[in-house]
Amino acid sequence: MRTLVNYLKLAAAYTRLNLDAQLEYRGAFYSQVVAMFINNCIWVWFWVLFFGRFKVLRGWDINDVVTLWCIAASGFGLAHTVCGNALQLAVLIARGQLDVWMLYPRALLPHILLGRMSATAWGDAIFGYIVYLIFVKPDLPHFALFVALTVSIAFLFVGFSIFTGSLTFFLGNSESLAEQWRYAMITFSTYPATLFEGAVKILLYTLIPAVFVSYYPIIALRQLSLSHALIAVAGSAAVVAAGVFVFYYGLRRYESGNLMEMRG
Amino acid sequence: MSDAAVTIENLRKTFTLQTGKGLKRTSSEVVAVDDISLSIPSGQSVAFIGPNGAGKSTTIKILTGILRPTAGSATVLGWVPWTDRKKLVRQIGAVFGQRSQLWYHLPPRDTFELLGKIYELPKNDYTKRRDMLIERFGIGTFLDTQVRKLSLGQRMRAEIAASLLHHPRVLFLDEPTIGLDVMARQELRDLIREWNKEEGITVFLTSHDAGDIEYVARRVVVVNHGKVVLDDKVSSMRRQYLGAKVLSVKYHDNPAALDFPGATIVKSSQYAVRLEVDTQVTAIEAVMEHILKAGSVADITIEDPPLEEVIAHIYSQPPQPSTGEEDGE
Numbered sequence: 358m359r360t361l362v363n364y365l366k367l368a369a370a371y372t373r374l375n376l377d378a379q380l381e382y383r384g385a386f387y388s389q390v391v392a393m394f395i396n397n398c399i400w401v402w403f404w405v406l407f408f409g410r411f412k413v414l415r416g417w418d419i420n421d422v423v424t425l426w427c428i429a430a431s432g433f434g435l436a437h438t439v440c441g442n443a444l445q446l447a448v449l450i451a452r453g454q455l456d457v458w459m460l461y462p463r464a465l466l467p468h469i470l471l472g473r474m475s476a477t478a479w480g481d482a483i484f485g486y487i488v489y490l491i492f493v494k495p496d497l498p499h500f501a502l503f504v505a506l507t508v509s510i511a512f513l514f515v516g517f518s519i520f521t522g523s524l525t526f527f528l529g530n531s532e533s534l535a536e537q538w539r540y541a542m543i544t545f546s547t548y549p550a551t552l553f554e555g556a557v558k559i560l561l562y563t564l565i566p567a568v569f570v571s572y573y574p575i576i577a578l579r580q581l582s583l584s585h586a587l588i589a590v591a592g593s594a595a596v597v598a599a600g601v602f603v604f605y606y607g608l609r610r611y612e613s614g615n616l617m618e619m620r621g
Numbered sequence: 622m623s624d625a626a627v628t629i630e631n632l633r634k635t636f637t638l639q640t641g642k643g644l645k646r647t648s649s650e651v652v653a654v655d656d657i658s659l660s661i662p663s664g665q666s667v668a669f670i671g672p673n674g675a676g677k678s679t680t681i682k683i684l685t686g687i688l689r690p691t692a693g694s695a696t697v698l699g700w701v702p703w704t705d706r707k708k709l710v711r712q713i714g715a716v717f718g719q720r721s722q723l724w725y726h727l728p729p730r731d732t733f734e735l736l737g738k739i740y741e742l743p744k745n746d747y748t749k750r751r752d753m754l755i756e757r758f759g760i761g762t763f764l765d766t767q768v769r770k771l772s773l774g775q776r777m778r779a780e781i782a783a784s785l786l787h788h789p790r791v792l793f794l795d796e797p798t799i800g801l802d803v804m805a806r807q808e809l810r811d812l813i814r815e816w817n818k819e820e821g822i823t824v825f826l827t828s829h830d831a832g833d834i835e836y837v838a839r840r841v842v843v844v845n846h847g848k849v850v851l852d853d854k855v856s857s858m859r860r861q862y863l864g865a866k867v868l869s870v871k872y873h874d875n876p877a878a879l880d881f882p883g884a885t886i887v888k889s890s891q892y893a894v895r896l897e898v899d900t901q902v903t904a905i906e907a908v909m910e911h912i913l914k915a916g917s918v919a920d921i922t923i924e925d926p927p928l929e930e931v932i933a934h935i936y937s938q939p940p941q942p943s944t945g946e947e948d949g950e
Binding site for chain 1: 685726
């Protein structure tokens with residue numbers, strides 16, 4: 358418990374410092390935040406237009422889809438405002454840039470993840486919470502569950518980025534693979550999971566575990582169902598566990614990153 | 622219990638190198654560190670030098686827990702670096718001249734604050750230590766200036782101060798003076814030497830600068846092709862390894878020709894001669910006789926050859942047949 362509190366304090370210190378670093382260039386920071394906010398609004402507007410013509414899509418109405426966009430965006434935003442280096446992991450490994458992190462007396466992986474903040478992630482996070490409050494108008498239990506699920510989804514996205522980024526230990530320079538895989542995850546996380554069947558559905562439970570964003574959390578909020586919420590949390594935990602395992606297993610091969618550095 | 626800060630026994634590190642184009646790829650083993658053994662007592666300052674690709678940085682990375690060796694063993698302050706990394710790094714500091722731990726867009730003060738939290742330093746201890754380092758390293762004037770706006774010399778001073786914040790007992794410095802001007806370089810050398818003497822901190826330094834080695838270190842370990850080729854006191858390295866002396870002689874009038882075994886005339890003018898003598902070929906007493914015989918001597922200076930020359934001579938030695946290729950530091 359003491360260790361957890363200790364790491365939460367460290368996370369707070371990093372977040373503050375990362376934000377200070379971002380605010381050194383206020384214009385660039387605010388414009389990125391606003392651009393991402395507007396980008397998400399455009400997508401939601403598209404769905405509003407769609408549901409203006411078709412009231413229900415495979416059992417989903419406009420509230421469900423807006424909830425999906427809000428929960429996915431705020432989960433993704435939360436993940437990368439705090440753990441921005443999750444998006445950079447493949448690059449850090451491929452370029453042998455883990456060295457500096459290994460010189461600190463902290464658990465390597467969480468410490469690396471905390472080392473950077475994504476400016477656009479603020480736009481995602483702000484969009485998710487504000488639009489959910491304004492558009493869906495939840496009561497307190499729904500909003501509390503929404504916030505809890507965004508934390509679960511944040512862990513899911515971070516775990517997924519760790520997993521895909523850590524493949525660099527085994528494949529060498531696989532930045533593009535990690536990026537494409539992550540885009541696939543984001544794409545599938547922003548469409549109702551009920552749209553997909555068969556092989557794609559299997560994919561959504563395994564290689565692209567988007568159902569823990571685009572299905573279980575939405576059903577949990579729609580029905581205020583604790584069991585669905587727990588399945589979403591369990592899914593996130595499984596993805597994080599897989600990511601952590603692959604990272605530390607691959608770390609033994611870190612010399613390959615060193616080998617690449619020598620060519621430069 | 623031994624008082625050695627660092628012990629290395631038969632350390633070996635190999636990398637797998639893939640070469641070839643397209644589908645035709647072949648793997649080969651590159652030896653970066655080849656059977657290195659060393660013991661460094663606590664409080665000693667050691668220069669660990671060698672040409673590019675000699676295995677210096679790989680050795681430092683193993684000693685700081687970044688890389689695992691292929692074979693052999695090593696301990697730093699009693700810890701095995703690659704298995705006890707988290708415990709070890711609380712006791713060591715590391716500065717890489719080409720990598721920074723300071724936050725580029727923020728002032729050094731912010732990085733110091735963060736490091737205090739990373740190392741979990743009690744607030745009072747942290748403040749006291751930070752203030753002492755600010756004073757000793759003279760960084761107070763730019764402590765609140767963004768790192769990107771600092772000169773390289775200022776940045777390196779802040780960098781080393783940051784690495785000392787948690788009271789490390791061993792300091793690893795990988796080319797800390799790279800890119801610095803003469804003044805900044807000398808300031809940094811003074812600080813490192815002072816810290817080594819006053820705090821008894823063990824210093825493990827790699828550098829390509831002969832001045833760093835001469836001024837900061839008392840012992841020099843030269844590695845080449847992954848092996849230790851020389852381990853000696855800096856003061857005796859020139860004499861023992863080359864056995865050469867540089868003599869500058871001024872005569873009252875035109876001297877006779879100086880021609881004896883082991884002597885090379887470096888420069889000569891009407892009344893002055895500068896020559897390099899291999900004292901293993903002609904003993905220094907015999908050299909003096911030749912010089913005095915050549916004419917009436919007005920002045921004479923005997924110097925050791927510049928350290929750069931000694932190092933270049935050591936580096937130029939061919940590899941042993943069993944050693945590998947570059948590790949590409």
